[in-house]
Amino acid sequence: MATVFCKIDQKRLWSRKPEGDIANWLQEGELPADALQDIQTDNNRLSVFLLEDGAAATLERVVGALAARRDFLAKFDYVLFSPTVLAELGIEWESTLGDTPDREVNACHRDLVKLTATKLADFGTSLIKKGNVERKSDRQAGKCIKASIQAKFINVENVPTKIVLQMQDLD
Secondary structure: OOEEEEEEOOHHHHOOOOOHHHHHOOOOOOOOHHHHHHHOOEOOEEEEEEEOOOOOOOHHHHHHHHHOOOOOOOOEEEEEEOOHHHHHHOOEEEEOOOOOOOHHHHHOEEEEEOOOHHHHHHHHHHHHHHOEEEEEOHHHHHHHHHHHHHOOOOOHHHOOHHHHHHHHOOO
């Protein structure tokens, strides 16, 4: 079964059960407005990756490819969800080439298109209810990059020097 991958930045904002200060007023299953900052659009499009069973681009490869584009190793938060979420919301998508150092990962890139503010808010709320929010630690993200380099999916020359140096500490 296919799964859709959407990168986010603040896992704590995507909890089904609110924690901290917002727990006093945010209802379970509601999306805090600040979470919309994690799913920023560009030209009414949102970048996601389609992970299909048996495909070359695995979750670890997608994390490695996206983490390799950063300036330094850091935690890596994301949401996994079923493509049916998009169909239920009437959200269209297009196959577009991704912009990572891994060609196979680039091939599984999709843009959610024709997004409105209402659709984006509904999408975020559906992710809270139906998505699986996950995190790779900085160490785990580094191991994903390292595995992709070792398998020759990513050329080490396309990875920032600071990340390459940080990965040396993973052994």
